[in-house]
Amino acid sequence: MRILIAEDETVLCDQIKRALTAEGQVVDVVHDGEEAVFRGSNEPYDVIILDIGLPKKDGLSVLKEWRTFNVNTPVLILTARDGWTDRVDGLDAGADDYLSKPFHMAELSARIRALLRRKSGVSNPVFRKDDVEFDTRNGRVAKSGFPVELTAQENAVLSYLFHNAGRLVSRTELSDHIYEYDGDRDSNTIAVFITRLRKKLGGDFIQTVRGRGYMIDTD
Numbered sequence: 001m002r003i004l005i006a007e008d009e010t011v012l013c014d015q016i017k018r019a020l021t022a023e024g025q026v027v028d029v030v031h032d033g034e035e036a037v038f039r040g041s042n043e044p045y046d047v048i049i050l051d052i053g054l055p056k057k058d059g060l061s062v063l064k065e066w067r068t069f070n071v072n073t074p075v076l077i078l079t080a081r082d083g084w085t086d087r088v089d090g091l092d093a094g095a096d097d098y099l100s101k102p103f104h105m106a107e108l109s110a111r112i113r114a115l116l117r118r119k120s121g122v123s124n125p126v127f128r129k130d131d132v133e134f135d136t137r138n139g140r141v142a143k144s145g146f147p148v149e150l151t152a153q154e155n156a157v158l159s160y161l162f163h164n165a166g167r168l169v170s171r172t173e174l175s176d177h178i179y180e181y182d183g184d185r186d187s188n189t190i191a192v193f194i195t196r197l198r199k200k201l202g203g204d205f206i207q208t209v210r211g212r213g214y215m216i217d218t219d
Contacts, residue, residue, distance in 0.1 A: 001046040001116055001159060002026040002177045006036035006062065007078065008054055016049065019105040020112070024139045024155050028181045033057025037065050040073065044176045046163075047115050049108075050095070051078045052086045060086070060093055067094040074115040113137065120163040127162040129216055132201050134162050148200050153178055157193045161206065166218035168209055
């Protein structure tokens with residue numbers, strides 16, 4: 001899944017990016033409010049981590065602009081420990097969750113996963129289809145109880161399809177969600193990842209609608 005971090009503390013930002021990347025997430029970073037407004041309004045993110053104290057434009061103003069522009073991406077705001085008014089104002093402005101600094105990375109990761117599940121309309125952290133299981137907490141995949149080794153991008157494609165199970169997803173949409181902002185997005189390689197996943201998980205596991213995209217059926 002693709003995540004935007006809007007945070008001006010570079011050390012903290014790098015720590016968050018490393019932690020989320022290690023979990024298989026695709027992470028973009030911006031360090032000021034003006035760039036955050038632009039990226040969040042023009043790129044298809046699955047979750048946004050937004051610091052309240054951004055330079056150029058504060059986080060609350062950024063959040064209000066996104067919601068005015070009908071950007072419905074789930075947003076988790078980061079606030080100072082004693083910034084309870086920021087938390088209230090952020091939630092009232094359209095934030096979906098908040099976390100006070102300092103925080104444990106494990107809690108941030110858990111909150112991000114919860115937002116992703118809520119966006120997908122599911123509560124169970126383990127997706128299941130036939131004899132395949134995908135655990136969103138650690139990215140592990142199993143078939144008939146046996147572990148299945150996937151590359152990072154195969155895992156990213158599978159994760160996005162599971163989070164959007166029952167919905168047709170185009171190659172372009174998949175490409176937009178498994179590559180970073182400056183990444184070399186080639187929608188043609190998506191077909192290669194799908195082929196590899198079918199070999200590992202079963203030929204009928206991922207359905208193709210010719211010329212339109214792919215889906216994991218919920219039946």
